[in-house]
Amino acid sequence: MTHLKGNQRAAYVQSMFGRIAHRYDLLNRLMTVGQDIRWRRELIRRLNLSPEALVIDTGAGTGDLALEIKRKHPQSVVVASDFTYEMVLVGKQRPGAHAVHWVIADAINLPFASGCADRVVSGFLLRNVPDVPRTLDEQYRCLRSGGQVGSIDTTPPRDNWLRPFLEFHLHTVIPFLGRLVAGDAEAYTYLPDSTEKFLTAEHLAAAFSAAGFKAVGFARRMFGTIGIHWGHKD
Numbered sequence: 001m002t003h004l005k006g007n008q009r010a011a012y013v014q015s016m017f018g019r020i021a022h023r024y025d026l027l028n029r030l031m032t033v034g035q036d037i038r039w040r041r042e043l044i045r046r047l048n049l050s051p052e053a054l055v056i057d058t059g060a061g062t063g064d065l066a067l068e069i070k071r072k073h074p075q076s077v078v079v080a081s082d083f084t085y086e087m088v089l090v091g092k093q094r095p096g097a098h099a100v101h102w103v104i105a106d107a108i109n110l111p112f113a114s115g116c117a118d119r120v121v122s123g124f125l126l127r128n129v130p131d132v133p134r135t136l137d138e139q140y141r142c143l144r145s146g147g148q149v150g151s152i153d154t155t156p157p158r159d160n161w162l163r164p165f166l167e168f169h170l171h172t173v174i175p176f177l178g179r180l181v182a183g184d185a186e187a188y189t190y191l192p193d194s195t196e197k198f199l200t201a202e203h204l205a206a207a208f209s210a211a212g213f214k215a216v217g218f219a220r221r222m223f224g225t226i227g228i229h230w231g232h233k234d
């Protein structure tokens with residue numbers, strides 16, 4: 001389904017996350033052996049949040065990143081936005097969810113004023129959007145001058161001795177878990193496909209720079225299959 005473009009791709013992604021919303025959190029923990037929690041915490045640390053920061057989480061899903069930011073920085077104002085109702089509904093039932101503002105919104109056309117946010121973050125969003133440059137432009141627009149952007153996403157495995165093992169995990173273990181736990185192998189075939197067809201960590205960093213972000217950097221995690229990116233708006 002990664003060949004789909006524009007609205008067709010967005011509709012496919014939205015309906016897929018709608019189907020798996022009830023099992024999304026559990027599958028994330030299983031697929032990453034709980035490591036996704038550490039990557040989110042690392043991203044939050046790198047954002048150097050001031051206590052009362054206004055943070056927008058785009059593609060927030062069930063709120064893993066947004067809820068963790070609010071937990072670590074109780075005085076911050078955290079907005080969790082996503083275009084899949086089912087994901088947001090699951091998120092709104094989680095502990096601490098009442099302290100976060102939930103918004104249904106498309107990441108490529110955010111309903112927020114320009115320059116309103118101190119931080120704009122995303123977790124595993126960019127791989128799914130039909131237009132990465134436009135999504136990054138929107139994040140840039142919403143940030144105030146001096147604000148920071150941060151993203152975690154999967155990146156294609158590099159060509160080294162680990163690659164066969166990573167491909168086995170991507171193409172065999174993940175669809176198996178998807179079928180077993182969510183009853184939806186197709187959704188968990190999309191994940192490896194979209195990972196392999198996504199931008200490399202270097203290319204994604206270049207896309208952040210092209211959107212205007214400065215001091216763009218990234219770190220790889222999970223044997224190079226996860227990229228944590230950051231940058232700021234001058």
Ligand SMILES: C[S@@+](CC[C@H](N)C(=O)[O-])C[C@H]1O[C@@H](n2cnc3c(N)ncnc32)[C@H](O)[C@@H]1O
Nearest residue numbers: 017059060061082083084087106107123124128
């Ligand atoms: C892999 S989930 C990640 C959820 C959460 N950020 C996390 O870290 O677990 C991707 C989320 O991005 C959302 N998404 C994908 N494309 C989107 C778009 N164009 N606008 C808003 N949300 C989008 C999906 O609905 C889904 O909830």
